[in-house]
């Protein structure tokens with residue numbers, strides 16, 4: 171759907187014909203995009219596709235050469251300051267002021283965003299609790315681990331209660347528990363109506379948090395999908411499947427004796443087969459069970475997002 175540059179359609183982000191060159195390199199080539207409120211949108215694409223450039227433009231940190239962008243209804247060409255007040259931004263690498271304490275650090279940004287003084291310390295405590303850093307109140311930023319600094323970055327991006335939150339590779343540097351917590355946090359912000367836009371290369375993780383995926387390639391949007399509409403079989407309709415069984419030798423024998431299972435490779439405790447359609451996979455599972463192979467696992471080898479992403483990058 172083409173975006174109308176002259177009409178505020180109530181989207182969190184509207185971009186129309188956005189172009190940005192770095193010398194001869196076209197990082198964005200007439201990109202069109204809309205992002206709704208109340209959802210987590212994943213920005214996915216190969217290295218150099220233009221994701222970071224796009225996020226920098228949306229965050230008002232880089233001016234496009236041409237095109238129109240509206241964030242939270244504000245045209246960035248004329249009302250960038252208002253847009254900044256409505257958007258939260260977490261870059262992939264960000265500096266922290268090591269000599270400040272954790273709460274001074276957040277207070278600095280709260281002041282920059284003109285959070286009322288009387289509300290400041292309450293909000294900082296709430297944010298520190300949200301990102302599980304409350305015990306670091308009063309401690310210097312330099313004692314935080316990398317993952318903790320990343321979480322402080324999330325708190326910083328939320329200090330002015332933005333309606334649009336953009337995060338570039340937020341999960342890098344986070345341990346598994348922190349990733350789950352970040353996922354829950356982003357989901358709950360979306361449930362509160364915030365538009366969350368997140369770029370990452372960790373597709374399995376995006377798959378668990380995103381409502382929508384925007385595929386970016388060569389400076390343009392090449393696909394927009396609801397996560398519910400993606401299947402593990404991807405656009406080709408076929409994928410590889412992982413099979414596990416209580417007795418891997420019995421499984422191997424049953425697979426070897428059955429035509430049409432595709433290429434078989436060994437896995438610890440089982441095998442990977444295919445590519446197969448969902449129907450073929452269901453037939454195989456039924457045949458294994460009928461042949462008394464005690465199957466303990468049977469699942470697509472790659473997630474739906476990964477399958478879609480790989481199909482996109484193969485086409486090029």
Ligand SMILES: Nc1ncnc2c1ncn2[C@@H]1O[C@H](COP(=O)(O)OP(=O)(O)OP(=O)(O)O)[C@@H](O)[C@H]1O
Pocket residue numbers: 192193195196197215216217218219220221222223224
């Ligand atoms: N400051 C810059 N100077 C020159 N070229 C740049 C600059 N920033 C980006 N580019 C180029 O613009 C293109 C898009 O880069 P961008 O960083 O936006 O891609 P990306 O999708 O974020 O990639 P990655 O997944 O590797 O982070 C690339 O060809 C890159 O080399």
